[in-house]
Amino acid sequence: MLNVPAVKVVSHDPEQTRQLGAQLGKALQTGDVFCLQGELGAGKTTLVQGIAQGWGSLDSVSSPTFILVNVYRRADEKKGAATPPLLFHMDAYRLDSASEAEELDLDSMLAEGALIVEWPERMPGLIPAENLWLTIEHTGETEREMKFTASGKRYEELLGLIREGA
Ligand SMILES: Nc1ncnc2c1ncn2[C@@H]1O[C@H](COP(=O)(O)OP(=O)(O)OP(=O)(O)O)[C@@H](O)[C@H]1O
Numbered sequence: 510m511l512n513v514p515a516v517k518v519v520s521h522d523p524e525q526t527r528q529l530g531a532q533l534g535k536a537l538q539t540g541d542v543f544c545l546q547g548e549l550g551a552g553k554t555t556l557v558q559g560i561a562q563g564w565g566s567l568d569s570v571s572s573p574t575f576i577l578v579n580v581y582r583r584a585d586e587k588k589g590a591a592t593p594p595l596l597f598h599m600d601a602y603r604l605d606s607a608s609e610a611e612e613l614d615l616d617s618m619l620a621e622g623a624l625i626v627e628w629p630e631r632m633p634g635l636i637p638a639e640n641l642w643l644t645i646e647h648t649g650e651t652e653r654e655m656k657f658t659a660s661g662k663r664y665e666e667l668l669g670l671i672r673e674g675a
């Protein structure tokens with residue numbers, strides 16, 4: 510059997526989800542791709558709030574449902590550091606067509622920041638093969654089962670970090 514690198518974490522409330530996100534946000538690097546899959550209200554945007562906070566966002570996180578991509582900035586106190594200067598928060602829920610998705614220039618986003626995608630399964634073929642893929646299951650009123658799967662060395666590293674925090 511192939512041993513797929515994955516880590517399961519249970520979150521018991523939104524604050525725990527934000528804390529988990531903050532841990533990831535602190536480790537964020539330019540070019541990182543995180544995919545967040547889960548039904549409506551699973552907690553994808555809640556996790557992004559934590560990621561943005563841990564990364565040091567100057568902007569508050571909102572659901573990019575209508576404009577597809579939000580761009581967040583951070584105070585640039587560590588010039589030249591690995592920390593990405595920009596964070597792109599995409600929501601593919603309302604993508605109407607593949608051609609609309611192709612107009613989004615992911616490559617230039619990844620050159621200058623990190624990318625988090627909600628509803629990544631709605632833009633197949635466009636997400637870079639190497640990524641951290643999170644599947645969130647609604648298992649109770651405020652309980653969420655989160656399964657992180659890594660494709661690529663960089664993301665296996667991040668799995669280690671999640672494992673330590675879990
Ligand atoms: N453990 C938990 N983790 C995250 N959110 C939780 C948790 N328990 C309850 N919630 C609640 O579930 C809701 C999650 O909403 P959120 O906007 O993050 O979902 P989403 O996955 O982004 O949905 P959408 O597909 O509509 O964008 C929030 O109201 C949040 O307070």
Ligand SMILES: [Mg+2]
Nearest residue numbers: 553554572627
């Ligand atoms: Mg959302």
